[in-house]
Amino acid sequence: MDFLDKLNAQQRKAVTAGRGPVLVLAGPGSGKTRVLTQRVAWLIASEGVRPYQILAVTFTNKAAREMESRVQSLLGEDATQGMMLGTFHAICARLLRREAELLPVESNFVIFDADDQERIVKSIIKEFNLDDKRFRPASVHASISKAKNDLIGADDYPITNYRDEVVKRIFVEYQKRLVASNAVDFDDLLVYTADSSTCWWTNSKIRTSRNIHWSSISRPRIKIFFALAIPISVFLLARKYKHQAEKSKLKNSR
Structure with missing residues (x-):
């Protein structure tokens, strides 16, 4: 050829x-x-x-x-x-x-972009009465994203310190809200x-x-x-x- x-x-x-x-x-x-x-x-x-x-x-x-x-x-x-x-x-x-x-979502699911994802994390941090200076939404979301890329789900998120414990709580709630919105993130x-x-x-x-x-x-x-x-x-x-x-x-x- x-x-x-x-x-x-x-x-x-x-x-x-x-x-x-x-x-x-x-x-x-x-x-x-x-x-x-x-x-x-x-x-x-x-x-x-x-x-x-x-x-x-x-x-x-x-x-x-x-x-x-x-x-x-x-x-x-x-x-x-x-x-x-x-x-x-x-x-x-x-x-x-x-x-x-x-x-866990329907076939017409929506895909949340980075702003949508961080907005959810920010609202959860606020509702959990957490210090957003200590638990910055962008940093928490990055931890969640890394876990997903390592094929680690919310329920299996490893805890080695207090921050991990908080991130896991946010992760679990984050996934619940995605499903409730019939949405997924890129990960x-x-x-x-x-x-x-x-x-x-x-x-x-x-x-x-x-x-x-x-x-x-x-x-x-x-x-x-x-x-x-x-x-x-x-x-x-x-x-x-x-x-x-x-x-x-x-x-x-x-």
């Missing part, structure tokens, strides 16, 4: 690696977006993968639009039809709206998806009825999302490539 001519040897190897998991480690400015984009195009054009079987995840909406535009420029405007392409948060929101019966989008992934992929009835059929996932790797991205991504592909992994393990043990 003509577009492969613009790749160096390492990029070409990553793009044409065939189906299955591929880990690409590369530094800034090394062409990671180009590799991801052209791998998607390669899978469609050469490996027979249908667009609806591809999940492509980015960190910004701009990157998602750029990736879609690049694939279309390589294969035509219809090439991305049916493909799920977007940011982690956008894709998780779409999935969760389809699987709302697994959630919930990832946490709920990570929690629900187990249900989707251990229940064949749900998986089949919801038409979850990705065979290829393209996503960047970054440390801050690792605890959440791994459950989301691994559960989606683990079953498909389970036998390949077992065969590889046996081969390497000989």
